[in-house]
Amino acid sequence: MNKKGFDCEKYRKLQSENIKKRISQFGDKLYLEFGGKLFDDYHASRVLPGFEPDSKLKMLLELKDQAEIVIVISAGDIERNKVREDLGISYQEDVLRLRGQFMDRGLYVGGVVITQFSGQKMVDIYRQRLEKMGIRVYYHYVIEGYPSNIPLILSEEGFGRNDYIETSRPLVVVTAPGPGSGKMATCLSQLYHENKRGVKAGYAKFETFPIWNLPLKHPVNIAYEAATADLNDLNVIDPFHLEAYGLSTVNYNRDVAIFPVLSAMFEGIYGESPYRSPTDMGVNMAGCCIVDDEACQEAARQEIIRRYYRAICDREKGKENQAEVYRLELLMSQAHVTRENRAVVPVAIERSKATGGPAAALELPNGSILTGRTTELLGACAALLLNAMKVLAGIPDPVQLISPEAILPIQDLKTKYLGSKNPRLHTDETLIALSGSAYADGNARLALEQLPLLEGCQAHVTVILSEVDQRLLKKLGIEVTTEPIRENTPAAEL
Numbered sequence: 340m341n342k343k344g345f346d347c348e349k350y351r352k353l354q355s356e357n358i359k360k361r362i363s364q365f366g367d368k369l370y371l372e373f374g375g376k377l378f379d380d381y382h383a384s385r386v387l388p389g390f391e392p393d394s395k396l397k398m399l400l401e402l403k404d405q406a407e408i409v410i411v412i413s414a415g416d417i418e419r420n421k422v423r424e425d426l427g428i429s430y431q432e433d434v435l436r437l438r439g440q441f442m443d444r445g446l447y448v449g450g451v452v453i454t455q456f457s458g459q460k461m462v463d464i465y466r467q468r469l470e471k472m473g474i475r476v477y478y479h480y481v482i483e484g485y486p487s488n489i490p491l492i493l494s495e496e497g498f499g500r501n502d503y504i505e506t507s508r509p510l511v512v513v514t515a516p517g518p519g520s521g522k523m524a525t526c527l528s529q530l531y532h533e534n535k536r537g538v539k540a541g542y543a544k545f546e547t548f549p550i551w552n553l554p555l556k557h558p559v560n561i562a563y564e565a566a567t568a569d570l571n572d573l574n575v576i577d578p579f580h581l582e583a584y585g586l587s588t589v590n591y592n593r594d595v596a597i598f599p600v601l602s603a604m605f606e607g608i609y610g611e612s613p614y615r616s617p618t619d620m621g622v623n624m625a626g627c628c629i630v631d632d633e634a635c636q637e638a639a640r641q642e643i644i645r646r647y648y649r650a651i652c653d654r655e656k657g658k659e660n661q662a663e664v665y666r667l668e669l670l671m672s673q674a675h676v677t678r679e680n681r682a683v684v685p686v687a688i689e690r691s692k693a694t695g696g697p698a699a700a701l702e703l704p705n706g707s708i709l710t711g712r713t714t715e716l717l718g719a720c721a722a723l724l725l726n727a728m729k730v731l732a733g734i735p736d737p738v739q740l741i742s743p744e745a746i747l748p749i750q751d752l753k754t755k756y757l758g759s760k761n762p763r764l765h766t767d768e769t770l771i772a773l774s775g776s777a778y779a780d781g782n783a784r785l786a787l788e789q790l791p792l793l794e795g796c797q798a799h800v801t802v803i804l805s806e807v808d809q810r811l812l813k814k815l816g817i818e819v820t821t822e823p824i825r826e827n828t829p830a831a832e833l
Contacts, residue, residue: 344634345389345625351398353624358402358545361622362509364613365541368533370526371622373514374546378440383547385818386562386639387625395547399512400444406510407449408441410434411520414456417465423516431465433516438474449506450475454521457481477502479521479528486524486600493607498531518570523597527604534608541613542605544594544620549574551588551618552626558639560589561674565646568666580616588618641797641818643667643674644681648820652803655823681820683708683799688822691801697826699723699800701817703730704792713763716746719800720808721769727793728786740783741772766811793817802826 362369375383378396391397399406415421416430423433438448451469453462456478466476479501482492491497504511504525511529513522526542533540548563560574573592580588594617601620605612614620629635647667654660671677678684687700690710698712699719709730711723725740734740749768753759764772776783794816801822804812812819 342631342634343389344629344631344638345387346628346630347389347391347394350390350394350625350628351401353627354395354398354622355401357622357624358510358543359405361541361543362405366539368506368509368511368538368540370511370513370529370540370542372522372526372542372544373512374522374544375548377437377512377514380547382562382566382642383625386559386642387629387635388638389630390625395545396444399446402510403446405508406512407447407506407508408512408514409449409452409504409506409525410437411452411454411513411515411522411525413454413520414459414462416517416520417453417462418459421517430516430520434469435472437514437516447508449511450477450504452477452479452502452504452521452525454479454525455481475505477504479525486597486604489600489603489607493531493604498528499535501528501532503532504529523601527601527608530608542620543622545622547623547625549589549591550626551577551590551621551623553589553629555587555589556673558636558643558674561670562639562642562646563591565643565667565670568646568650568663568670569660571662571666577616577618580618583615588616590617590621594620640674640676641681643670644676644678645818645820647671647678648823651823652821655803655825681797681799683797684820686710687799687801697800697802699798701727701793701796701798703727703796716743716750716763717769718761718763718765718808719802720798720804720812721764721766723798724766724769724793725773725786727796728789731789731792732782732785734782734786738782740780740786741769741776745772745776765805765807767807770811790815 358371377399378393380392380395384390384392412430412434421430422428423430426433428436434451441448451474453466453476456462457480469476482497484491486492513525515522530540530542549560553560555574555576564572564574574589575592575595577588577590577595579595579598580586598617602612602614605614650660650664650667654664683700683702686708687698687710690698690700690712694712696713697719698710700708700710701723702708709723709726711719711726713719714722729736729738729740746764749764749772750762754762773783773787777787796817798812798817798819799821800819802824803821803826804819
């Protein structure tokens with residue numbers, strides 16, 4: 340299991356100090372483009388063990404008296420009803436979710452900016468909905484030739500046409516439900532408007548990955564490429580930083596490609612550019628807070644393998660993502676890992692071969708690995724959970740936590756009355772049955788008390804899981820991968 344590799348307390352302290360320093364560099368105001376997730380950053384917590392998923396939010400709370408938040412959403416994403424795959428909600432709803440989460444934590448949300456607006460009716464309807472809720476809404480328009488047509492962009496027909504966002508605090512955090520929302524353009528538009536009003540405003544970017552002061556092929560940076568393999572983002576050496584300072588730093592291809600344009604925009608607004616490289620624009624201090632590099636490297640290697648398994652399972656489900664799979668195979672090669680480097684994989688496959696059916700393996704916090712197999716009563720994951728809880732509770736293996744007599748009525752309900760063709764209990768049904776036994780059975784009650792210890796455990800299953808099992812394991816915090824094989828595949832092919 341992962342050792343602590345990251346000092347979260349040091350990170351919050353250094354990060355807030357660095358942002359304050361950047362605010363003072365510009366004098367009046369800093370527009371901070373916030374890439375990635377402000378909270379629930381589980382990718383960072385997986386590849387930097389010790390990083391808390393809400394670390395960035397806690398850091399921002401230390402600056403809450405100086406900060407306000409602006410949420411950005413593009414008109415195109417509203418019109419397409421774009422959905423966040425991790426949450427299963429539209430970007431429109433996520434704007435409201437984000438706003439609520441920030442406000443619940445005492446952060447001030449100044450308003451919502453709708454970018455790339457060109458008169459879409461659905462967007463007007465959404466704006467009216469927000470305004471009825473008392474939310475200030477601003478329109479930023481499509482600019483012909485953006486981002487290359489600098490003379491037009493830096494004119495009254497370009498940024499000048501955009502609504503000016505009313506802000507009142509020295510730090511304006513610009514965030515969004517997802518990539519491609521127009522955060523950078525929103526920041527630059529505000530710089531143009533602030534400059535016209537005599538306000539000395541600056542711009543900086545806060546992206547956790549890639550980590551600029553780690554090597555280009557460090558597993559943590561490769562894991563970022565794996566996480567964005569569907570976007571084909573690439574980590575590269577920042578050539579502008581190398582030329583300016585003689586130092587190798589890591590950035591990603593889109594920031595490097597856009598930098599000459601940004602530099603020209605800065606010169607048009609300020610008279611000169613405050614930055615000599617894309618790396619200069621960043622304020623990320625994560626690389627300075629790694630306390631066990633090998634622990635982070637190993638955690639990142641595991642993340643790369645998990646991303647690969649997710650992609651090949653998506654392909655089996657019918658997703659057209661072959662290019663993504665090829666990209667991940669290349670990244671695995673660069674990180675010098677194979678599927679077998681995930682300890683639970685060979686154990687689960689061997690168990691499946693021995694039993695002639697689906698099987699699962701789980702690595703416990705102490706590093707030991709146990710298995711579960713499909714039976715007439717339970718699916719492989721359900722059996723695995725029961726085995727894990729028994730081991731953690733010190734309950735002997737022969738002890739039955741749920742009697743077959745308690746399972747049979749549930750199977751009858753599923754097949755006779757609910758139309759299910761699979762009589763075996765899923766993980767959620769198994770835990771409900773176990774909860775029913777816990778009232779009168781001390782062992783069942785003791786087993787349930789072990790569930791929190793499963794958070795962060797690694798698991799592998801030899802068949803694609805049902806959505807029910809996937810959701811349950813995610814709620815428990817178990818990192819699970821599966822072979823790209825459907826459960827009804829003949830045993831000989833498993």
